[in-house]
Amino acid sequence: MPTMSSSSSPHSPPNPPPLATPLWRTVLRHDLPASLVVFLIAIPLSLGIAAASGAPLIAGLVAAVVGGVVAGAFGGSPLQVSGPAAGLTVVVAGLVGQYGWAATAGITCAAGLLQILLGVTRIGRLALSLSPAVVHGMLAGIGVTIAVQQLHVVLGGRAQSSLLANLAGLPEQLVAHHAGSVGVGVLTVLILLGWPRIPRVKVIPAPLVAVVTVTALTAVFMVDVTRVNLPGSPLAELVFPAIPAGGPLEIATAVLTVALVASVESLLSAVAVDKLHPGKRSDLDRELIGQGAANAISGALGGMPVTGVIVRSSTNVAAGARTRASAILHGLWIAAFVLAAGALLELIPMAALAGVLLVTGLRLVQLAHIRTLRRHDELLVYVVTAAGVAVLGLAEGVLAGLVLAIGRVLYRLARATVTASEEDGVWIVRIRGTLVFLGVASLVRTLRAIPVGAPVRVKLHVDHLDHAAFEAIEDWRRGHLARGGTVELNRAAFRAALHGDTTRPGWLTPWQQGQVVPAPDQRVSMLAGIREFEDSADLIRPMMARLAADGQRPTQLFITCADSRIVPNMITTTGPGDQFCVRNVGNLVPPYGSNSNSVDAAVEYAVSALGVASIVVCGHSHCGATNAALESVADDGSGLRTWLRHLEPSIRRAVALPDIVDPATGGILSPADKLSVANVALQLENLRSFGCVREAEESGRLELIGLWFDIGAAAARLVLDREPYLVRADEELATATTRADL
Template identity: 55%
Template sequence: MSVLKAFRQDVPASVVVFLIAIPLSLGIAAASGAPLMSGLIAAVVGGVVVGFLGGAPLQVSGPAAGLTVIVAGTIATHGFAATAAIVAMAGLIQILLGAARLGRAALALSPAVVHGMLAGIGLVIALSQVHVLLGGDAQSEAWKNLRDLPAQIIGNHGHSTLLGLLTIAILLFWPRIVKTSLLPAALAAVAITTAVSAFFGTDVPRVDLPANPLSELTLPRWPDAGVGTIAGAVLAIALVASVESLLSAVAVDRMHDGPRADLNRELVAQGVGNTTSGLLGGLPITGVIVRSSTNVAAGAKTRMSAILHGLWIALFVLLCAPLLEMIPMAALAAVLVVVGLRLISLAQIRTYVRHRELPTYVVTAVGVVATDLLTGVGIGLALAVLVMLWRVARCEVRADSPSDGTWTVTISGTLAFVGSQRVGRTLAGLPAGASVIVELHLDYLDHGAFQVIDDWREAYTKAGGTVTVREAHEGWFQRATSGRLGAGKTATPRRFGSWTQWQDLDRQRRDAMAAGIREFERSVAPLVQPHLAGLARDGQQPEQLFITCADSRLVPNLITTSGPGDLFTIRNVGNIVPPYASGDTSVGAGIEYAVDVLGVSEITVCGHSGCGAVNALMTGGYTPDGTLGRWLSQSGVQFDNCGDEEGCVTANVAQQLVNLRTYPAVQAAEAAGRLTLNGLYFDLAEARMYRVDPVLGIRPLEAVS
């Protein structure tokens, strides 16, 4: 992309982000108890300095709601001038972390803890700012704000409350009414509320900025406290700002197809930004997902958008400060209430419910609200570690009563000494003298657990019973009996095969499909049942519609290494997509269901080598009036100049992508940027996948950026 074209897209994007940044920066400064200018200084430094040096070009940095609790506590303890010095020192810590290439270390934190922390911060912000909105004063602690909230609600309310409620109403309904991103809701809410306040001449507290901003910057001062206290405050700001910035950078990477973020460089840039902001009397800076996502959605292509947004803020403060001083403080408080509550994401809560990590999320959030940020995060991390240890040491044990006189005990997961007591109780409960099969589906077996099973087997056999130990995978039990136990945990491989293989395993069973089903229930079902149970409870949410041939040699989940719930699949002879005008109601129904109901973000058409349908179309080896002939004729492919079989299969895939775009549902989703179409070619002999390019033919996947 040319520099001029990128610049043309970056300028309007920078204006949109600038319009969002002004009210948010003022509101965050007010919520932190800092001078309002400090929020604007941080916004300028975040845009210009971090934008110029950062490793995530499309990320926009500035004062963030996630640090409000820490900053407010630091200001209350040390004063703002000392807080500015602490911010500058926190920046130096970030520079050291980035120089040591520890950028990715922050991503090792449990997302449930991070999002729980943000949810707790959001609650603290909302609880404090709702008092300001209602005409009162925020308390220093969340529980005090919660305690005083009922009295504040039933108390007397003036014009500030009405203006705040108007701001909230506009924030909630503006995106539903106005669809353009050039008029962000935060800007519209503050602007309209300010205009209403000015029109009616309401006497309410308003933004108060210095008459000469440059001459009244707050210079940093060394905190009047012990070294330990200062170090704690510095580390708290440095670590939280680093984690929030890096997580935001990773999230922004998922929103665009440009260069990926260099997290170590981004961490250094954030450090330089915080040091600069602190020295100039500004708030701490992080990468902000709200501004960054708006930047990407507005069409930004390079770091110039972030830099320009910082310059626009600086010019506006210097030239248009009287306009800012017309803004009611209640409007900024209302913006912060909504921003705080939006840090509690229902989508994330649903995700953690599905992944059984909701307790970690909730405990972290409650801990942040009930105590303080660092204590709450510490409690959340401790719970996350305990949950991890419980899952790592957890195994499933099931004893199935016999239908043919044989008991089957299935043990799956990780079997360590901490879980061996459960296994021992299950085995001890089996009737004496029976025939028992012990099925092991283990990714780890330690010596203590092995000893429990082996001792039971020996005693049970001596008492007249028979025991057969069968292992589906790594042979842990066999290795233990030969004295070779002790290797690390291993991943359970995906099982696949043919019905002929399952039939060979059980030659007395003539029904190959039934034999395969029995093998699935015996060795695979215990592994996938928890995942399938979750899908059964929560429903399917595939991101991909996969259209491919009905050829028995092509197994979509195998060649894409995907599992249940990943692919919504349409298979037919020749992976054909009849044009919308053909009136086909089978493939068409699947496409509309995937796009409109399931909301897939990608549709892939996959052809393959040795395709019988393509060969029939090439050679005319079909009856035109037959059912197969009428079906194949809907492909719309002209095979006159496609060359060999590979070229014809590629031409078929390319044509089906053209046919897909005749469907209104596909057209609308693609135009909205919600859907992408891909073509693939699978070479059966090579067991290798290629990308289909309508112009260049097939290309290796790794050759396509």
């Protein structure tokens, strides 16, 4: 059989290194077109955010220019696009109402200097330590406030200063609505929601399409609506910063609020952009310095606060940007447009910008975040933060969310459940949670309720056991033994809990440490393992009882190799009832009609009877089957060699493929590993030879997934049928999640 080698012949000249693409060519081919797309979407968003914040409209455009040029040039996230963001709308509106615009610009300038200090001292990334529930709750509260506020503008009125005032004035505004503004706003919202659903045109930003369309219609039909009002000489109308009038503590709080909110939003956006473009990695400290410089300059020029904006940044990545030149160019386009064609902006109806902000605000309330936080029991923190931000204000709402989040953490750290019940004449004591000195009183009370002289078995399932709790259990144990009772407990589990070594389950330890049990003791070892499982089986017994009663309803058919190093449930973090699993040598699915009855039966039963939603074929590195298939060994007619004949089409495919690169290390896969990857792709094709699989996939009820597990790296890769053939599963998940959130 043919073998493959990634190295060249020693007698042939080495391949020359590939020539690097000149920077100017990358800019012209990729960054220039992307910058134009981002520029077009930035204009309406910047104007809308400025209007919603109560700032001069020119201030939003100044922030967009400075954010693009300064943060783009000096920030640590090359593909991130910065400018005025919806997340700071409520903050800026409050500052404008309290101090006026000139003082707000001064606060922005000071906040920028504080951001630079945070970046230089390398503590800026601590902002990422905020609970996701608090961050998403903050954005949701801001989004609700913006949406209700802009609804007034859509109705032809003026927004009030707070959410409660806007809600109170909404009925009156509905009665006295302006028909022209309502028509413009409703049409804008409909276009924003409908445009992305039209195939092949969604590459053009929906906000641009909406604003241009309604502007043209109102101009043609001469609809009487309030329009954008820009100064005739933009540079002459810039408002320069002033020192706010107020107490030092009050002003410092305002500066700190702008700096922290802008920093958190920028850093979170930078992380999201990294997930959208796995080839880039942001320097978060440098990003904070770049954002600080942009805010200092924007404030000095009378512009709004600047942050990294995920909407523009994701558009930049999707448009094909490769370097920071795209963000810089987009800022220059805005400046040129405002100076040369500002009159065109004055045709835009304010209700159109309000419609854009209305949809943007509602999109800050992400259902995906709510579902995730609910699964992790963090929904209450999210709701409290969102409600606090919307009703009380940004600082108050975030503080309320943080206090609740910290309180819940402390509660969980100090919470332990101790129960004692009699089962078949033996008293079973179950201890769960975190057992520290705060729970000793309850522990002792439960233990003393056990009858004198009774046999007792202690089951420990705790994250941590401090010395006070350990001594309390030991004192009770000695006393119970002295009074004629018996106590059975797992000493190893107690020692592990006392030293905090409970991060891995007990069943993981033997094979993780590479222990090999001598052959004569295999039966004893198995029985000991069963006993250890049964000691903790009460944790899953209710779930297993439900599975026994309801029958199996797996969502996935998992086809993988019989290799003992592959543990499907461990790789996919699934449990009983989740997977219908087929294992054979080489994770093979011979084409339908090959008389591989066992595999055929499993595939047909999983698809037709169980109705699985996906079929995963999982290969792996260091596979004995692929190594054996590549060896030049005569076919001896054995069952193994007969079975390995099914690998011959995969060998032919692997020979035709170029070298496959591991996406994590950058190294070229060995011939056997390359064959393993090619084999996974071929088995997916073989699955489509089954009529039930083909029909289910074509109807959208079934998805076929290729997976390859690198044993040495303990990492899973997705298998593609095209270059690069392997993709890191964690990055693909992050990209899919981020795109779904957007």
